Amino acid sequence: MATAVLNAETDLRDAVAADTYAAEPTKPFDAFWVQYEQMTPEERENGQPRAQQIPTRHQ
Template identity: 55%
Template sequence: MYDLDDIAGGDERRAKALRDALHQLANGRSPLLREMANAVLKGDITLREAFASPTYSDEFTQPFRSFWARYEQMTPETRDQLAAERRGDWRS
């Protein structure tokens, strides 16, 4: 998992967050993301390779596209409120 440590810039909290996210994906609903997460966790592929792969890239980007479409429809006040709520989550 040296790739995760490199991506995290040596920050152990970020590396742990990446590993935790991969474990969540490995147990998630998407068979394709489960496959990818397990492959990364086992060291069969790196996270960078997974993101660069056409096999997995659409599966990664679709949730973001859905979020972004909703985000663009939000008022500035709602965006600020959402950001404030999320900042609290990252500090815990």
């Protein structure tokens, strides 16, 4: 598959979408999406779940 991409016989997007390799490159996105779907709208706006937010000091 890598040789086909390097030789321009297929593009990288098609190679990654193939059943042979599709699961591995999409694991990080799948993990993100599962967590994102569980977030409240406020957490989504802030960009991280409440439990992972770093408290800030107000002066």
